[in-house]
Each structure stands twice: as structure tokens, then as C-alpha cells.
Amino acid sequence: MNSIKDFLTREHRACDEHLGAAETAAERGDTEAARSHFLLLKRDIEHHFRSEEEALFPLLEAKAGAYSGPTNVMRSEHSQIRALLDDMEEALGTANANLFLDLSDTLMVMVQQHNMKEEQVLYPLADQVLQTNEMEEVLSTFRETAPMS
Ligand SMILES: [Fe+2]
Ligand SMILES: [Fe+2]
Numbered sequence: 001m002n003s004i005k006d007f008l009t010r011e012h013r014a015c016d017e018h019l020g021a022a023e024t025a026a027e028r029g030d031t032e033a034a035r036s037h038f039l040l041l042k043r044d045i046e047h048h049f050r051s052e053e054e055a056l057f058p059l060l061e062a063k064a065g066a067y068s069g070p071t072n073v074m075r076s077e078h079s080q081i082r083a084l085l086d087d088m089e090e091a092l093g094t095a096n097a098n099l100f101l102d103l104s105d106t107l108m109v110m111v112q113q114h115n116m117k118e119e120q121v122l123y124p125l126a127d128q129v130l131q132t133n134e135m136e137e138v139l140s141t142f143r144e145t146a147p148m149s
Helices: 004-027 031-063 065-093 097-129 132-145
Strands: none
Touching: 004 031, 004 097, 004 132, 031 065, 031 097, 031 132, 065 097
């Protein structure tokens, strides 16, 4: 069986790849290609965030009130990342590759820091405190709602 950490870390890596591809396209001034990679990134990040916010975090929070501190920090970082994605989409809408690349540098740093906290602290915690049936349920929700790629 998959662990929460393995499953969600793989989703982080998939998002990294979309972001890398969008940046490479923007660097050569191809804002159309950047846009199609960016839309995949946005779709996959949104699915990933919703999996965390609607399935994983509530389950962790229900385990003990003490877990709501870290999950609240994660939720607020999600909203900062979403706002940045909106700005990036706007930059692509006006074909402003330079602005897109500036914002994308900021996004990269924010996402790396966020993901590191999840991969090193929150996901191992989830793997430790969730019962096998709870974990299977969460993982099957993640899989069922995953966008087709
Ligand atoms: Fe997250
Ligand atoms: Fe995550």
C-alpha cells in the first residue's frame, strides 16, 4: 500500500515538472506553450490542495486539536500560492513573459518551502497517526478525484 507521504510527494514532483516546462517555454518567449503547461500546473495544484484541505487536513485535525496549528499554516500558504498563480495567469494573458518568470521564481521558492514542511513533518505525521482504513480511504479519495493527465 502507498503511504500518504509517497503518494502526495509524487504529486508535488508532477507539479514541479509542469512549472519547469512552463518556465522553459516562457524563457524562449513562447507564451502560448507556457500557458498550456501553466494550465496543467494550475489544475494539478488545485486538485492537490483540495485533497489536502478537504480530506487529509480535517482527518488530522480530528485526531487531535494540536494538529490544527500546522494545518492552518498550510492552508494559509495555499491561499498565498493560489493568489500568485492568479497573477501568473494574468501575466500570461498579456503575454508578459518577463513578469511571468519573475512571479514564477517567487512561486518556486514558496512551493519548495511549503512542500518541504509537508514532506518532512506533516505527511510522516499522517502516516504515523492514521489507521490503515483511514489511510486507504484518503488515498482512494485522492485517486478518484485526480484529474486525467
Ligand atoms: Fe499543501
Ligand atoms: Fe502538498
